[in-house]
Amino acid sequence: MIFWQIxxxxxxxxxxxxxxxxxxxxxxxxxGVLNLSHGAIMVAAAVGAWAAAGELxxxxxxxxxxxxxxxxxxxxxxxxxxxxxxQRSGRIAESEKEIFIxxxxxxxxxxxxxxxxxLFTNNAKTVLPIVDGTVMFLGVRTPTNEFFTAxxxxxxxxxxxxxxxxxxxxxxxxxxxxxxxxxxxLGIELxxxxxxxxxxxxxxxGIAGILLGMFLGVSSYSVGPLTASAFSIVVLGGLGxxxxxxxxxxxxxxLETLTAYLISPAYRTIPALLLLVVVMYVxxxxxxxxx
Amino acid sequence: xxxNFLNVSAGVLVACGxxxxxxxxxxxxxxIGVIAEAQAVAGSSIAPAAQLAAEEINTKGGxxxxxxxxxxxxxxxxxxxxxxxxxxxxxxxxxxxVIASYVSEVVLALEPWAARLKTVMITPGAASDVITQNIAKxxxxxxxxxxxxxxxxxxxxxxxxxxxxxxxxxxxxKTAVIVSEDAAWTTPLDAGYEKCLPKAGLxxxxxxxxxxxxxxxxxxxxxxxxLKPDVMITGISHVGxxxxxxxxxxxxxxxxxxxxxxxxxxxxxxxxxGATQGVLFNAVSxxxxxxxxxxxxxxxxxxxxxxxxxxYSGYTAYDEVYMIAEAVKRAGSTDSEKLVAAMEKTDYxxxxxxxxxxxxGDPHVHGLRTGPGYITGLMLQWQDGxxxxxxxxxxxxxxxKFPPFVKLxxx
Numbered sequence: 001m002i003f004w005q006i007x008x009x010x011x012x013x014x015x016x017x018x019x020x021x022x023x024x025x026x027x028x029x030x031x032g033v034l035n036l037s038h039g040a041i042m043v044a045a046a047v048g049a050w051a052a053a054g055e056l057x058x059x060x061x062x063x064x065x066x067x068x069x070x071x072x073x074x075x076x077x078x079x080x081x082x083x084x085x086x087q088r089s090g091r092i093a094e095s096e097k098e099i100f101i102x103x104x105x106x107x108x109x110x111x112x113x114x115x116x117x118x119l120f121t122n123n124a125k126t127v128l129p130i131v132d133g134t135v136m137f138l139g140v141r142t143p144t145n146e147f148f149t150a151x152x153x154x155x156x157x158x159x160x161x162x163x164x165x166x167x168x169x170x171x172x173x174x175x176x177x178x179x180x181x182x183x184x185x186l187g188i189e190l191x192x193x194x195x196x197x198x199x200x201x202x203x204x205x206g207i208a209g210i211l212l213g214m215f216l217g218v219s220s221y222s223v224g225p226l227t228a229s230a231f232s233i234v235v236l237g238g239l240g241x242x243x244x245x246x247x248x249x250x251x252x253x254x255l256e257t258l259t260a261y262l263i264s265p266a267y268r269t270i271p272a273l274l275l276l277v278v279v280m281y282v283x284x285x286x287x288x289x290x291x
Numbered sequence: 292x293x294x295n296f297l298n299v300s301a302g303v304l305v306a307c308g309x310x311x312x313x314x315x316x317x318x319x320x321x322x323i324g325v326i327a328e329a330q331a332v333a334g335s336s337i338a339p340a341a342q343l344a345a346e347e348i349n350t351k352g353g354x355x356x357x358x359x360x361x362x363x364x365x366x367x368x369x370x371x372x373x374x375x376x377x378x379x380x381x382x383x384x385x386x387x388x389v390i391a392s393y394v395s396e397v398v399l400a401l402e403p404w405a406a407r408l409k410t411v412m413i414t415p416g417a418a419s420d421v422i423t424q425n426i427a428k429x430x431x432x433x434x435x436x437x438x439x440x441x442x443x444x445x446x447x448x449x450x451x452x453x454x455x456x457x458x459x460x461x462x463x464x465k466t467a468v469i470v471s472e473d474a475a476w477t478t479p480l481d482a483g484y485e486k487c488l489p490k491a492g493l494x495x496x497x498x499x500x501x502x503x504x505x506x507x508x509x510x511x512x513x514x515x516x517x518l519k520p521d522v523m524i525t526g527i528s529h530v531g532x533x534x535x536x537x538x539x540x541x542x543x544x545x546x547x548x549x550x551x552x553x554x555x556x557x558x559x560x561x562x563x564x565g566a567t568q569g570v571l572f573n574a575v576s577x578x579x580x581x582x583x584x585x586x587x588x589x590x591x592x593x594x595x596x597x598x599x600x601x602x603y604s605g606y607t608a609y610d611e612v613y614m615i616a617e618a619v620k621r622a623g624s625t626d627s628e629k630l631v632a633a634m635e636k637t638d639y640x641x642x643x644x645x646x647x648x649x650x651x652g653d654p655h656v657h658g659l660r661t662g663p664g665y666i667t668g669l670m671l672q673w674q675d676g677x678x679x680x681x682x683x684x685x686x687x688x689x690x691x692k693f694p695p696f697v698k699l700x701x702x
Contacts, residue, residue, distance in 0.1 A: 009509050054561050121332055123553065124532035128564050134542045143540040215540075216506045217533040225504065260510035266473060266502045 004138040006257050012146040014253025015153035016211055020226070021233040021245040022157055023204035029177040029240035030197045031087075033101055037078050037109030038205060039226030040116075045071035045206040046213030047116055050125040060128040064210050067127065071206020072199060074112065079198040082108045109223060117220040124221075127213035149211045156207055157246065160200065169196055177240065232276050238289025248287060251275070320360040321353075321619055323612060324380035324389040326373050326401070327604075329365040332556055333393045336605025337415055338363045339597050340589075341390055344612035347592075354616050355623075361612070362386055370400035377401050381408045387625040388412070388615045393440075393604040395419035395476055405435040409627045411634060413437040413611050416604030420444050420479040423655040430651055434631050437648060438658045439611050440604070441575070441668070443476050445661045447483025450524065450549050450573050451491040453670040453682045457571070457691065458548065459492035463700055464521035467493040468545075470511070470534075471526030472503040480526045480550065488524065496520050503529035508537045516543060521700050525549035525572075532562045539566035542696035547571065548670075557600050560676045567673040569693040571681065575643040576606045577671045579688065580680045586642045610641030 328334025393416025531553025
């Protein structure tokens with residue numbers, strides 16, 4: 001019984017982690033940007049969907065779409081306000097740009113977080129679920145929403161795989177992640193590729209945020225932990241490796257679920273963080289990293 | 292010669308004191324400092340409610356001709372800023388008493404300052420038992436602090452009383468699991484629950500404490516469900532929305548009953564998309580519940596003036612201004628020593644019940660007296676978007692209703 005419970009519960013939460021980390025790792029792989037406003041964008045999307053349902057009285061689907069739009073808008077805002085000016089600046093040394101972008105996105109994330117707290121208070125909020133009720137699955141009473149969450153996550157990840165591997169644009173993105181200079185030599189504008197990547201990122205982060213809001217609920221306090229969890233999953237899987245992030249998301253998701261069930265819910269996150277430390281010692285490039 | 296000089300100077304001093312005393316009585320306002328959290332849902336009602344009370348007192352002519360003046364300090368939820376505000380209030384703005392904060396950590400930081408600066412301080416919303424324990428430990432130093440809200444251990448007692456009347460007697464419930472967040476205020480609360488639940492007729496099967504930053508409650512609910520208790524007795528404040536929503540989405544068949552601070556907010560229904568249907572929670576006030584004849588007129592006046600409903604600490608802050616004003620009247624002075632003695636004689640029917648402070652010698656000296664005839668608290672339940680009072684019986688506004696997935700013991 002407890003075995004099936006862990007299997008079922010761990011699957012949905014891991015799928016959510018995977019989706020959240022995918023966008024994060026994609027941005028890093030293509031443009032070398034570690035976006036520390038990740039958690040803020042996810043929370044903003046969820047709060048946007050919550051506010052749309054509460055203030056505009058729209059249905060759950062429309063609310064979710066509005067939330068995704070908020071996520072994409074914020075992703076573009078992050079790119080145009082904080083990342084691009086630093087990337088293009090002539091006054092910041094090339095070698096220091098990474099740390100500048102890191103700091104800028106962190107501060108941007110705090111600005112977004114505080115704005116959410118100011119406008120909507122720091123109370124936790126939940127997004128109106130699209131599917132309601134529970135089903136019995138392998139003897140476990142499971143909210144239908146968990147299946148919905150897992151399905152949407154994997155559909156989004158599958159769509160991303162198709163985009164990257166089967167479309168012209170996607171192949172250019174993939175090429176840029178391997179060798180940006182080579183791509184420019186082929187006559188493809190890097191800035192166009194960046195825009196594509198940030199749009200895809202906003203979409204993924206928005207969907208992940210809304211699913212999280214439906215599944216567990218979010219507040220402005222969730223911003224830091226969400227960024228941290230995406231960051232540690234991506235580092236564990238290997239920075240820039242999408243497949244590595246997916247596997248790492250499942251490792252972390254199941255490790256947390258196992259801990260919560262078998263030891264205590266109070267220690268939920270500790271073993272995954274210990275694993276991260278061990279991996280950093282033994283294999284600093286991460287489980288599947290290239291760099 | 293020497294004694295003669297002393298006599299003369301003493302006489303001059305007395306004369307000066309008398310002079311300034313009469314001058315003060317005629318003109319000087321009674322100044323009350325309010326140090327509170329302006330941006331937090333729970334703290335934002337404290338200053339407006341105090342202001343309202345002061346205006347009411349002043350329109351009726353003040354206290355012995357003296358107006359009541361409220362001086363407001365926003366502490367941005369920070370203990371350090373609160374301490375600075377307290378120092379400024381006492382030494383620069385010359386306040387006679389201070390109403391401070393709903394956060395236990397803030398009040399605990401101010402308590403030694405109330406002692407050092409010998410200034411009466413009362414909190415409208417903090418719950419930690421340590422506040423009154425400090426007074427009991429060193430009464431002479433800490434006697435300036437008064438606890439104007441319920442302590443955690445008092446809260447546990449009220450929840451147990453309500454559990455007996457609402458769960459054990461009519462629904463024949465026999466077993467419970469305590470579920471609480473791991474925080475300072477829940478330690479005395481849980482100890483209280485462990486002691487009083489069996490007396491109320493509920494056997495405690497287990498005690499689940501979880502980290503306040505928990506987001507996924509599935510394992511916690513599954514663990515509790517496996518124990519098959521009749522009810523979950525809660526102690527939550529930092530979390531609220533998330534366990535409530537997951538309780539509903541996972542259709543956990545056990546009712547939730549106890550302290551859930553976030554559920555007292557009027558926005559909780561919206562925050563949880565209605566998942567809070569059927570949740571029972573303790574409060575000192577509720578919409579439309581006339582705890583005393585003063586409750587509803589206060590709410591109406593507050594809504595008329597500010598356009599929204601007061602949080603729980605608004606009720607107590609409003610009462611505290613009246614209590615301080617009456618104590619000044621009884622003492623005939625704003626001298627701190629006399630004010631403490633007069634505050635200790637408080638017997639005041641406010642918006643949340645009849646208020647008396649526990650006497651010196653009690654382990655919770657300067658805490659509120661609770662129980663029948665004093666403050667009993669309420670047990671509210673969220674029903675179809677509204678908070679409806681269930682307990683005590685004479686103030687009940689309806690019957691308990693649970694969502695269909697909750698299974699009550701067969702009887």
